[in-house]
Amino acid sequence: MHRAKAGNDGQLDRMPKELIDWLNKPVGRFLRIEAAAAAFLLVATLLAMSLANSPWSEHYFSWWQVEFGLRLGQMEISHSLLDWINDAVMTLFFFVVSLELKRELVLGELRQPRQALLSVCAAMGGMVVPAGIYLAMMWGHSAQHGWGMVMATDTAFVVGCLALLGSRIPLQLRVFLLSLAIVDDIGAILVVAIGYGEALNYQALALAGIGLLAVRGMAWLGIRNLMLYFLLGAGIWLAMDHSGIHPTVTGVILGLMTPTLKWVSDARLHQILHNVVAHPPGQKWSGNTQARMMLRTAEAAAREALSPVERLEIMLHPWVGFLIMPLFAFANAGVSMGDITFSGSLVPAIVVSFIIGKPLGVFLFSWFAVKLGLAVRPAELSWPMLMAGGMLCGIGFTMALFIAGLGMAASDLNEAKLAILVASVCSALLGLAFLIGFSVPSSLQKSSRHRQNSDKLPKESANGSQRATRALQSQTK
Numbered sequence: 308m309h310r311a312k313a314g315n316d317g318q319l320d321r322m323p324k325e326l327i328d329w330l331n332k333p334v335g336r337f338l339r340i341e342a343a344a345a346a347f348l349l350v351a352t353l354l355a356m357s358l359a360n361s362p363w364s365e366h367y368f369s370w371w372q373v374e375f376g377l378r379l380g381q382m383e384i385s386h387s388l389l390d391w392i393n394d395a396v397m398t399l400f401f402f403v404v405s406l407e408l409k410r411e412l413v414l415g416e417l418r419q420p421r422q423a424l425l426s427v428c429a430a431m432g433g434m435v436v437p438a439g440i441y442l443a444m445m446w447g448h449s450a451q452h453g454w455g456m457v458m459a460t461d462t463a464f465v466v467g468c469l470a471l472l473g474s475r476i477p478l479q480l481r482v483f484l485l486s487l488a489i490v491d492d493i494g495a496i497l498v499v500a501i502g503y504g505e506a507l508n509y510q511a512l513a514l515a516g517i518g519l520l521a522v523r524g525m526a527w528l529g530i531r532n533l534m535l536y537f538l539l540g541a542g543i544w545l546a547m548d549h550s551g552i553h554p555t556v557t558g559v560i561l562g563l564m565t566p567t568l569k570w571v572s573d574a575r576l577h578q579i580l581h582n583v584v585a586h587p588p589g590q591k592w593s594g595n596t597q598a599r600m601m602l603r604t605a606e607a608a609a610r611e612a613l614s615p616v617e618r619l620e621i622m623l624h625p626w627v628g629f630l631i632m633p634l635f636a637f638a639n640a641g642v643s644m645g646d647i648t649f650s651g652s653l654v655p656a657i658v659v660s661f662i663i664g665k666p667l668g669v670f671l672f673s674w675f676a677v678k679l680g681l682a683v684r685p686a687e688l689s690w691p692m693l694m695a696g697g698m699l700c701g702i703g704f705t706m707a708l709f710i711a712g713l714g715m716a717a718s719d720l721n722e723a724k725l726a727i728l729v730a731s732v733c734s735a736l737l738g739l740a741f742l743i744g745f746s747v748p749s750s751l752q753k754s755s756r757h758r759q760n761s762d763k764l765p766k767e768s769a770n771g772s773q774r775a776t777r778a779l780q781s782q783t784k
Contacts, residue, residue, distance in 0.1 A: 341485075344628030345467025348705070351633035352640040352728075359641030371638055384545065392638050393712060396631055398544060398558040403627045404462075404492045405562025406620045411486060413567040413616075425673060425682035426486035429693075432672025433487065433700050434458035434494050437664030444656035453714040453723060455498040457660035459706030461731070462488040463632060465699050468735055475746040477687040484696050487669070493559065495706045500556045503713040511550035515557075518543035522564060531570070531611070533619070553713070565619060570611040579608045632705060639708045642724045653719060657726035661701040662733050669697030695741035701734025703727060 358367040371392075376385030386394065412418060437457040445451045465488055469481055522539055530536075540561055548554040571579075582601055610618070673693060676682035684693070707727045715723050 340624050340628045341463045341466035342470035344463045344632055345470075347629055347633040348461075348463055348467075348636050351636040352704075355637045355639075355641035356728075359643045364641075364643055367641060368643075384548070389638055392635055393709065394548065394554050395544065397635060397709065398555045399623060400558070400627050400631050400635075401492070401496055401555050402558035402562045403620060403623050404489060405559045406565060406616050406623075408489045408493055409563055409565065409567060410616050410620065411489065421681070421683040422685075423486070424676055425684060426483055427490055428672045428676035428682055429483070429669045429697070430460075430487045430490035430494060432668035432670075433460065433491060433665050433697070434498075434668070436668030436671070437660040440664040441656050441660040444652060444659065448652060450653050450715060450719045450723065453711060453719070455495070455502050455714055456707045456710040456723065456727065457657060457664065457703065458491070458498060459495045459703040459710060460488045460491040460665070460700045461702045461704040461706065462492060463628065464702045464704055464731065464735065468699055468702070468739055471739065472742055472746065476742055477685075477692070479685040479688045480692055480696050483685075483688060483693070484699065487700065491700070492706060495710065496553075496555060496559050499553045499710060499713060503553060503710070505551040507551040508549055511546045511548075512552070515543050515546035515550055518546060519560065519564070522561065526564075526566060531615075565616050567614050567616045569614045571608045573612070576608050576612045579605050635705065635709070639712060640724065640728070642721050642728070644725075653722050654726040654729070657723060658730045658733070661703055661707075661727075661730035662698075662737065665701040665703075665734070666694055666697035669700055670694045689745070691745045692742070695738055695745055697738075698734055698741060699738035701738070702731045703734075704731045707731075 355367075358364060361367075371389035372387050374385055374387050375391075376383065378384075412423070438454045441454050441457045442451065445454075462485070465484055466481075469476060469484065518539060522536065522543075525535065525539070540557065543561070544554050544557045547557045579601075582605075613621075670690075670693060673682070673684070674690070677684050684690075704727065708724060711720060711723045711727065
């Protein structure tokens with residue numbers, strides 16, 4: 308007991324530890340969340356496939372078609388459960404993706420223009436080339452309108468595959484693929500907004516625009532209550548839902564509007580915390596006292612020492628990774644194998660577009676960008692490693708299923724989903740195999756450097772002994 312107490316007293320500069328803190332440890336950073344979320348996605352996908360081909364398949368599919376909504380006077384909004392997940396819940400997914408993109412553009416790797424252009428050009432190639440291959444193979448077919456689904460890359464599964472390789476691959480490849488996937492997601496939602504929208508309702512668009520202006524006005528006035536922003540964001544989503552533009556675009560716009568500047572500087576935070584620490588131990592913090600007011604000021608200062616982009620990302624990213632994306636996969640990945648009627652060209656078009664078109668587009672556009680001087684390739688990121696990483700980009704899963712649900716006819720949807728699953732699995736296996744082949748374990752790298760250094764030791768020792776001999780001779784003379 309005394310030993311435990313002493314251990315706790317020795318860490319008074321840290322927050323008390325609870326059991327939930329050990330569970331939350333893996334979700335501390337973006338890459339760790341994405342890597343762990345990939346496991347949840349995989350489980351949700353396997354469960355959806357199992358239920359879709361089980362005796363409970365009828366209940367599984369009918370559950371997602373249950374209608375519910377809201378009615379306020381003459382205004383009514385009603386969607387199926389599947390539509391609520393795909394249109395409303397996924398808005399938070401795109402909001403977090405947009406937050407990450409803005410953070411990278413302002414504070415991260417993408418703030419350097421030439422480094423950013425490598426990922427941007429690679430993402431463009433990974434969208435244009437697969438879409439071109441798909442259109443060439445499906446021209447004149449009823450599923451031609453589904454060209455957007457082969458442009459997507461699943462960030463969670465890509466990062467999850469990279470996590471399996473650990474230190475065998477360079478950090479620059481992780482940064483490159485993460486940036487590429489984020490840009491790819493934004494490109495995909497723009498494709499949704501432009502290519503899969505409906506007839507525009509200008510009144511609803513005007514209301515959405517007024518809502519966005521209100522968000523900007525609240526930020527200008529210094530309003531920092533997140534709940535007010537979420538309520539206003541919900542109103543903007545409702546207006547966008549009636550506008551003819553896919554409502555998930557709301558998440559992208561609001562994410563890009565989120566400020567990256569923090570309100571409380573490091574110097575001010577340090578001074579406020581110093582004032583709290585200056586109070587002697589045993590000070591009463593309850594009641595309407597100066598000490599309590601100072602403690603509340605310190606609480607607000609610690610919160611506002613992070614920019615809104617960072618705060619919202621930390622708050623929402625675990626929910627998106629561990630709840631929203633698996634829920635989307637569980638609702639959309641179920642494919643009844645008995646209901647599939649192969650058309651002959653749809654499955655090959657999707658598989659070829661992902662497995663061949665994705666890495667080819669990523670590599671070619673990156674190569675041209677570097678050769679033209681538009682972008683710079685990090686020294687640690689070799690061309691073979693970049694090509695292997697491009698193969699992982701063929702994992703289109705989440706966004707591919709999302710766009711397939713918008714652009715495919717019901718008769719082709721199951722076939723498209725199956726092709727997306729097959730292409731994603733093949734791309735993951737090929738990408739991992741090539742990355743393992745091109746990578747060198749860090750232990751071997753260290754041993755190689757050690758051998759090189761040891762080879763130099765005899766020569767250096769001989770030179771040293773010769774210098775010592777000459778010095779001794781000169782002293783003797």
